[in-house]
Amino acid sequence: MAGAPIGQVGDVSPRLRELLAGADVVAAEDTRRLRRLAADLGVELTGRVVSYYDQNEAGRAQELVETLKQGRTVVVITDAGMPGVSDPGYRLTQLAVEAGITVTALPGPSAVTTALAVSGLASDRFCFEGFPPRKGDERARRLGALAAEERTMVFFESPHRLEESLRAMAEAFGAGRRAAVCRELTKTYEEVRRGGLGELAEWAAGGVKGEITIVVAGHAPGDDEPDLDALAAEVDRRVAAGERRSLAVAEVAKGAGVPRRELYDLVHRRTTTP
DSSP states (O other): OBOBOSSOGGGOOHHHHHHHHHOSEEEESSHHHHHHHHHHHTOOOOSEEEEOOTTTHHHHHHHHHHHHHTTOOEEEEOSSBOTTSSSSOHHHHHHHHHTTOOOOOBOOOOHHHHHHHHHOSOOSSEEEEESOOSSHHHHHHHHHHTTTOOSEEEEEEOGGGHHHHHHHHHHHHOTTOEEEEEESTTSTTOEEEEEEHHHHHHHHTTOOOSOEEEEEOOOOTTTTSOOHHHHHHHHHHHHHTTOOHHHHHHHHHHHHTOOHHHHHHHHHHHHHOO
């Protein structure tokens, strides 16, 4: 299992160059990206190159295990970062271990630990949660289950779903929960935005591009006190977008675990007070 650069080709180790040049088989998430990486590194791929991605992982893993049983060297490399971290890899490792084959890793860059290091949030204890579910109800349930998580949490997200995921996190964790959105890590246009989840959601509404990693502070004493003003502002935003006020209040109140009537009264006062 070989770590690939997440941005800067210069992060590659000499050992990766040697391994790519000498492997019998290189299994790549995207063979075109692998060949570009090899060209950038000045490495000639002498072994067989095969594709190894989510859709063919189950069948290809068994094929690669058979290759390993013949005493050949197989290198698995993804588009960026470490195999098995929200990328193909663990199924092959599992099968190889069951077959008594030695599995080792060539450590390399990871967006998870890189984002954690620059986030400014606690890094002594953390958990990686991958991509939040795409569907709103599933995402709300997953995040709701993490509301009391005390460790710093790391997520991946696509740029076009960033705003809605940050708003869902603000509802589940509180709009003031500290977080960092890390964009294009190690690349030319690297950017790290730090602030409360509600604030970051407003920023993301303007549109964001690039590879995204989100780091969110864990639950701390006092986080259970809901920020009603922030919740009311979220209701206002939904109403402005065309949602019925009663439905917006019900969903926001449910997500934050506060009485619907209490939130409705606050929203009503905000709209009737000059």
